[in-house]
Amino acid sequence: xxxxxxxxxxxxxxxxxxxxxxxxxxxxxxxxxxxxxxxxxxxxxxxxxxxxxxxxxxxxxxxxxxxxxxxxxxxxxxxxxxxxxxxxxxxxxxxxxxxxxxxxxxxxxxxxxxxxxxxxxxxxxxxxxxxxxxxxxxxxxxxxxxxxxxxxxxxxxxxxxxxxxxxxxxxxxxxxxxxxxxxxxxxxxxxxxxxxxxxxxxxxxxxxxxxxxxxxxxxxxxxxxxxxxxxxxxxxxxxxxxxxxxxxxxxxxxxxxxxxxxxxxxxxxxxxxxxxxxxxxxxxxxxxxxxxxxxxxxxxxxxxxxxxxxxx
Amino acid sequence: xxxxxxxxxxxxxxxxxxxxxxxxxxxxxxxxxxxxxxxxxxxxxxxxxxxxxxxxxxxxxxxxxxxxxxxxxxxxxxxxxxxxxxxxxxxxxxxxxxxxxxxxxxxxxxxxxxxxxxxxxxxxxxxxxxxxxxxxxxxxxxxxxxxxxxxxxxxxxxxxxxxxxxxxxxxxxxxxxxxxxxxxxxxxxxxxxxxxxxxxxxxxxxxxxxxxxxxxxxxxxxxxxxxxxxxxxxxxxxxxxxxxxxxxxxxxxxxxxxxxxxxxxxxxxxxxxxxxxxxxxxxxxxxxxxxxxxxxxxxxxxxxxxxxxxxxxxxxxxxxxxxxxxxxxxxxxxxxxxxxxxxxxxxxxxxxxxxxxxxxxxxxxxxxxxxxxxxxxxxxxxxxxxxxxxxxxxxxxxxxxxxxxxxxxxxxxxxxxxxxxxxxxxxxxxxxxxxxxxxxxxxxxxxxxxxxxxxxxxxxxxxxxxxxxxxxxxxxxxxxxxxxxxx
Numbered sequence: 001x002x003x004x005x006x007x008x009x010x011x012x013x014x015x016x017x018x019x020x021x022x023x024x025x026x027x028x029x030x031x032x033x034x035x036x037x038x039x040x041x042x043x044x045x046x047x048x049x050x051x052x053x054x055x056x057x058x059x060x061x062x063x064x065x066x067x068x069x070x071x072x073x074x075x076x077x078x079x080x081x082x083x084x085x086x087x088x089x090x091x092x093x094x095x096x097x098x099x100x101x102x103x104x105x106x107x108x109x110x111x112x113x114x115x116x117x118x119x120x121x122x123x124x125x126x127x128x129x130x131x132x133x134x135x136x137x138x139x140x141x142x143x144x145x146x147x148x149x150x151x152x153x154x155x156x157x158x159x160x161x162x163x164x165x166x167x168x169x170x171x172x173x174x175x176x177x178x179x180x181x182x183x184x185x186x187x188x189x190x191x192x193x194x195x196x197x198x199x200x201x202x203x204x205x206x207x208x209x210x211x212x213x214x215x216x217x218x219x220x221x222x223x224x225x226x227x228x229x230x231x232x233x234x235x236x237x238x239x240x241x242x243x244x245x246x247x248x249x250x251x252x253x254x255x256x257x258x259x260x261x262x263x264x265x266x267x268x269x270x271x272x273x274x275x276x277x278x279x280x281x282x283x284x285x286x287x288x289x290x291x292x293x294x295x296x297x298x299x300x301x302x303x304x305x306x307x308x309x310x311x312x
Numbered sequence: 313x314x315x316x317x318x319x320x321x322x323x324x325x326x327x328x329x330x331x332x333x334x335x336x337x338x339x340x341x342x343x344x345x346x347x348x349x350x351x352x353x354x355x356x357x358x359x360x361x362x363x364x365x366x367x368x369x370x371x372x373x374x375x376x377x378x379x380x381x382x383x384x385x386x387x388x389x390x391x392x393x394x395x396x397x398x399x400x401x402x403x404x405x406x407x408x409x410x411x412x413x414x415x416x417x418x419x420x421x422x423x424x425x426x427x428x429x430x431x432x433x434x435x436x437x438x439x440x441x442x443x444x445x446x447x448x449x450x451x452x453x454x455x456x457x458x459x460x461x462x463x464x465x466x467x468x469x470x471x472x473x474x475x476x477x478x479x480x481x482x483x484x485x486x487x488x489x490x491x492x493x494x495x496x497x498x499x500x501x502x503x504x505x506x507x508x509x510x511x512x513x514x515x516x517x518x519x520x521x522x523x524x525x526x527x528x529x530x531x532x533x534x535x536x537x538x539x540x541x542x543x544x545x546x547x548x549x550x551x552x553x554x555x556x557x558x559x560x561x562x563x564x565x566x567x568x569x570x571x572x573x574x575x576x577x578x579x580x581x582x583x584x585x586x587x588x589x590x591x592x593x594x595x596x597x598x599x600x601x602x603x604x605x606x607x608x609x610x611x612x613x614x615x616x617x618x619x620x621x622x623x624x625x626x627x628x629x630x631x632x633x634x635x636x637x638x639x640x641x642x643x644x645x646x647x648x649x650x651x652x653x654x655x656x657x658x659x660x661x662x663x664x665x666x667x668x669x670x671x672x673x674x675x676x677x678x679x680x681x682x683x684x685x686x687x688x689x690x691x692x693x694x695x696x697x698x699x700x701x702x703x704x705x706x707x708x709x710x711x712x713x714x715x716x717x718x719x720x721x722x723x724x725x726x727x728x729x730x731x732x733x734x735x736x737x738x739x740x741x742x743x744x745x746x747x748x749x750x751x752x753x754x755x756x757x758x759x760x761x762x763x764x765x766x767x768x769x770x771x772x773x774x775x776x777x778x779x780x781x782x783x784x785x786x787x788x789x790x791x792x793x794x795x796x797x798x799x
Contacts, residue, residue: 099613252642253686264630267395
């Protein structure tokens with residue numbers, strides 16, 4: 001049998017590197033934007049114009065229109081390929097009347113728009129603040145719900161506290177890695193935190209304990225079945241017995257996600273990417289962090305017992 | 313690790329194999345009736361679902377059977393959300409000082425009024441809903457003229473009855489004049505020198521208004537009735553202000569300034585002022601529909617071009633088909649005959665989901681489609697749990713029949729737990745999505761949750777029936793060639 005659990009030092013080292021990289025990405029984002037993650041208008045308020053022009057246009061011409069309406073600080077970016085003629089403008093909150101005026105002015109002064117492919121999004125800052133509050137609440141509630149779920153699932157295992165801590169550590173690493181990935185994509189691709197990102201994050205949190213629970217459940221089943229076997233062997237056996245299921249399930253979900261990322265619309269790309277990264281990270285942290293962690297804890301408590309007996 | 317054991321188990325001497333085949337056949341025979349009934353039921357369900365889901369013409373009586381859907385909107389079409397068909401989403405907020413509380417009833421009345429205005433635009437499925445304590449969300453799918461739509465929504469103005477200050481000569485009070493009133497001023501500062509008109513009543517106090525023709529006087533009038541609570545106030549006010557003007561103001565703009573000719577004791581009165589028929593009718597409508605109990609302002613605004621939506625639908629469908637094809641292939645290659653059963657069940661799963669979207673109905677959004685596709689990828693999880701268990705039991709030396717039954721019954725707790733966890737996540741997402749104008753988040757939660765529930769049915773009941781049938785047909789062959797189950 002492959003001794004999977006034995007290489008735990010290597011896994012812990014990889015996990016540490018992943019955490020450091022994620023924190024590094026967030027730090028870089030903070031230094032670049034002043035925010036750990038780029039936060040979108042859903043949470044901060046503001047206006048986002050996605051403008052599909054029918055012909056190539058100049059950034060300067062767009063800027064002039066926005067400056068004319070007092071939005072000289074608007075951030076103007078070209079999206080996709082140069083030949084797509086797709087532009088994005090971020091500005092502070094623009095009132096509805098002004099939106100119409102600006103759109104008309106753009107058509108007159110910059111170039112004809114394809115309005116059926118353009119979108120305008122405006123959110124008042126007060127609303128953004130409320131959304132941010134709700135989001136914080138949702139993250140808090142789901143973390144508590146996951147904790148309750150862990151407690152419920154492990155209530156019949158000896159040392160449920162250890163398993164709970166292990167699952168929590170895995171979940172925390174997952175969240176850090178997911179945030180780090182998004183910070184990185186914020187730097188590279190300009191991805192911003194929106195309601196969909198939060199949905200993906202909450203889904204990652206919700207799913208992050210599933211594999212752990214399956215393995216731990218198997219450990220519980222295997223302890224009485226193989227009396228006298230060292231704990232490490234039992235854990236290893238449990239991992240090997242469940243790993244097929246974990247990997248097969250993850251693979252199928254990943255097939256669908258990769259298909260959406262490759263062939264689906266641009267709107268869904270960041271959303272599904274976060275879930276994909278969360279899921280890969282979840283598989284790793286479940287098998288390579290949470291599971292070895294309970295072995296380390298068991299050995300540590302064994303050693304303590306032995307040394308305690310020796311002292312006595 | 314068990315390689316030795318299970319090979320031994322399968323390479324049986326011919327006599328024993330025949331013996332076991334007899335037992336196997338008996339086992340199948342015992343289950344036969346139940347399995348046949350189940351299979352018939354599943355095939356019937358699949359046929360009905362396929363018929364209803366396919367975009368073909370359905371007779372009208374089927375649509376009439378959907379009694380749980382509101383009568384005027386019964387349909388067997390997929391409902392596409394705003395992001396899929398393009399349109400306008402406007403979030404209105406009660407425009408009052410932060411401290412002032414708004415009662416739910418007023419906000420709901422305001423939403424109804426906005427709805428009646430929006431309905432006049434003639435769109436297919438406009439949505440007007442109260443969200444939280446201060447918000448009304450308006451969704452206008454397929455609108456091609458956002459400007460006009462916005463104007464229509466904003467026409468729903470605040471109605472006030474105001475007393476002009478004595479400093480202003482009544483003759484100068486002309487319709488169209490913009491004024492400042494005392495309503496909603498609590499907590500705000502007014503620039504000095506502003507002429508304030510005292511608000512006596514607002515639209516909230518108005519019960520009904522109607523244009524009519526006064527035969528005796530041969531003129532058009534607008535008659536109105538007040539809410540019971542406002543009767544006394546109006547009676548007292550009119551008694552002490554006879555022969556003085558009382559202005560009717562919509563959104564701080566004077567509509568007309570009729571004189572109070574007598575006390576109005578019963579809360580019913582009429583407005584006359586040399587109206588034409590059209591003017592009287594318009595005023596009645598403004599009084600009725602413009603009588604917003606709370607002032608509203610636009611807080612968020614989202615306009616999505618219709619082509620964008622169509623393209624996202626096409627792309628997601630293509631992505632979905634590719635992703636699912638890979639899943640189907642994977643299951644077939646990895647689990648062989650079992651995989652075939654799972655694939656058939658998965659096909660039914662997809663069909664049932666689409667059927668539920670049509671019947672409930674579920675408004676499909678882009679994240680909603682993503683949730684559905686994701687749930688399809690995860691739907692095979694239950695099958696995988698069962699099949700892995702089945703393989704394990706076979707390795708432990710069980711006969712194929714008992715390994716199958718043990719696989720299904722033992723994997724049940726794991727299947728249940730992992731589905732509970734998904735449903736829990738959906739519940740949290742749903743509440744998070746309800747809290748503000750993030751209908752997108754809600755769409756994801758709903759399709760994922762529905763998928764999880766339908767999956768419990770297809771992955772366990774349907775797959776088990778298919779596996780039983782396949783084992784009944786090919787049981788002997790499988791016993792000889794475990795490779796058929798991917799072992």
